[in-house]
Amino acid sequence: MSNKLKPSLPPGGTKEKLVRHVSALLKCRRCPEMIPPPVSGGPVVSRVMSVGQAPGDKEPKFGRPFAWTAGKTLFRWFKEAAGIDEAKFRSSIYMAAVCRCFPGKKASGGDRVPAPEEVKTCSAWLDRELEILRPALIIPIGKLAIAQFMEVEKLDEVVGKVFHLNRGGISFDLIPLPHSSGASPWRYSAAGKPLLAKAMSLIADHPAIKEIK
Numbered sequence: 001m002s003n004k005l006k007p008s009l010p011p012g013g014t015k016e017k018l019v020r021h022v023s024a025l026l027k028c029r030r031c032p033e034m035i036p037p038p039v040s041g042g043p044v045v046s047r048v049m050s051v052g053q054a055p056g057d058k059e060p061k062f063g064r065p066f067a068w069t070a071g072k073t074l075f076r077w078f079k080e081a082a083g084i085d086e087a088k089f090r091s092s093i094y095m096a097a098v099c100r101c102f103p104g105k106k107a108s109g110g111d112r113v114p115a116p117e118e119v120k121t122c123s124a125w126l127d128r129e130l131e132i133l134r135p136a137l138i139i140p141i142g143k144l145a146i147a148q149f150m151e152v153e154k155l156d157e158v159v160g161k162v163f164h165l166n167r168g169g170i171s172f173d174l175i176p177l178p179h180s181s182g183a184s185p186w187r188y189s190a191a192g193k194p195l196l197a198k199a200m201s202l203i204a205d206h207p208a209i210k211e212i213k
C-alpha cells in the first residue's frame, strides 16, 4: 500500500461541495438517448468510492443505485466479507457509476450498454467526484466500470488484485469486482469464485474500509 494512501479525512468543505455536485448531477440531461432522471447514492463523504455501471429500470423508481437484485448480491458480499450491511454501505461509501441514467432496453431484451460517447460525457461527473473526495479506495463493479480506470480483457486478470493508480493527479487503490447481476455468470465459475473471495478479502482488509467499520 502506498504511503500516500494512508487513511485520512477528505479536505475541508467537502460536504458542501459534494451536496452541490449531487444536486447538479440530478439535473443533468446531457445525453439524449438516456432515460432520466440520473440516479445518485447521495452526498456521502467517504474515502471509499464504489463505481457501478449504469442503473437498471428499477433504480430510478427507488431513487438509489443497486436497488434491486444486483444490489442484494453486492450487499451480501460486503456483509459476509467485511461486516458492512446495506445500510452501512449506503451511509459510508460514495456510490458513483459509469453512467448515472438508465440506458433503456435493447430490442433483443436486456439493458442497452451505454455508448462510448455517453460514457465519456458522464465521466466528467466521476472526475469531479475524485477531485472532491480524493478517495483512498475505489471499487469498480463490473467490466465497464473497471475499464474506466485500466485496460481489462478478462476479469480473471484483474479481480483478486489491488492496483495502485493515479488519475488526474489523485492516487488511490483500485480493487475490481465482477458485476453482481445475474447476467454476469463469471462470479460462479471455477476461476471466478476464488478470485471474488480474494477481492472481497482485500477490500475487508483495506485501511479505508477499516475506517468505516
Ligand code: SF4
Pocket: 025, 028, 029, 030, 031, 034, 038, 099, 100, 101, 118, 121, 122
Ligand atoms: S448519463 Fe450522465 S451525462 Fe448523461 S444525462 Fe445521465 S447523468 Fe448526464
